[in-house]
Amino acid sequence: MQLDPASLTPEATYRLLSGLVVPRPIAWISTLSPTGVVNLAPFSCFTFVSNKPPMLGVNIGRKAGRRKDTGAHIHHRGEFVVHIGDSSQLEAIHESSAEHPEDVSEAALLGLATVASDTIAVPRLAAAPVAMECRLSQVIPFGETGAEFVVGEITRFHLREGLMKDGKVETLALDPVCRIGGPNYATLGRIVTLRGMAQTAKSVLGSGQA
Numbered sequence: 259m260q261l262d263p264a265s266l267t268p269e270a271t272y273r274l275l276s277g278l279v280v281p282r283p284i285a286w287i288s289t290l291s292p293t294g295v296v297n298l299a300p301f302s303c304f305t306f307v308s309n310k311p312p313m314l315g316v317n318i319g320r321k322a323g324r325r326k327d328t329g330a331h332i333h334h335r336g337e338f339v340v341h342i343g344d345s346s347q348l349e350a351i352h353e354s355s356a357e358h359p360e361d362v363s364e365a366a367l368l369g370l371a372t373v374a375s376d377t378i379a380v381p382r383l384a385a386a387p388v389a390m391e392c393r394l395s396q397v398i399p400f401g402e403t404g405a406e407f408v409v410g411e412i413t414r415f416h417l418r419e420g421l422m423k424d425g426k427v428e429t430l431a432l433d434p435v436c437r438i439g440g441p442n443y444a445t446l447g448r449i450v451t452l453r454g455m456a457q458t459a460k461s462v463l464g465s466g467q468a
């Protein structure tokens with residue numbers, strides 16, 4: 259089967275890409291409205307883009323041409339928190355994507371407690387196993403729908419006790435969830451371990467981190 263992108267609507271292309279680019283990790287993002295309401299929503303067009311300094315990127319679309327609350331708040335304050343939720347939080351992650359007016363806090367609505375962050379004004383979720391405080395670095399618009407790739411520099415990592423062992427994240431203990439197409443999710447399946455491959459040091463200074 260062949261498909262010509264030029265013949266596809268933005269909606270059909272979204273369905274296609276979100277079915278093909280799988281599984282996607284989920285950035286569960288809190289932001290603060292101009293009046294101080296904590297907004298929460300999931301975003302699965304998500305990756306990291308730099309390790310020194312550590313930077314995350316997430317693609318935020320629009321609703322009827324208008325910025326989503328998350329995008330608008332990030333533009334306004336230049337701060338956000340990216341959480342990684344675990345499988346016990348899957349329903350809350352999903353429910354936090356429901357559309358609410360800006361003065362309604364999805365975190366409060368879902369009974370999710372927040373705590374103050376260390377480096378930014380935006381609070382983080384108390385129960386998430388991972389929270390990464392971010393300061394806005396760049397906003398890069400793409401395409402014809404007004405989508406923006408938002409890049410933030412991580413200013414603090416918070417990891418639940420027991421998640422790191424010998425400097426590495428215990429993936430099974432993290433128990434992350436991912437998005438497939440539509441309202442479909444997956445948890446970790448079989449983990450396959452192959453031989454380690456020698457890699458040239460990432461830093462030109464030869465700091466040698468693997």
Ligand SMILES: Cc1cc2nc3c(=O)[nH]c(=O)nc-3n(C[C@H](O)[C@H](O)[C@H](O)COP(=O)(O)O)c2cc1C
Nearest residue numbers: 299300301302303317318319326327328355356437
């Ligand atoms: C698991 C999941 C992943 C999502 N990923 C994205 C995404 O990457 N980009 C996006 O613009 N919307 C994404 N959405 C939709 C937003 O979460 C949704 O539009 C939400 O209402 C935005 O909330 P806000 O207006 O409070 O920012 C996703 C929804 C779900 C359930």
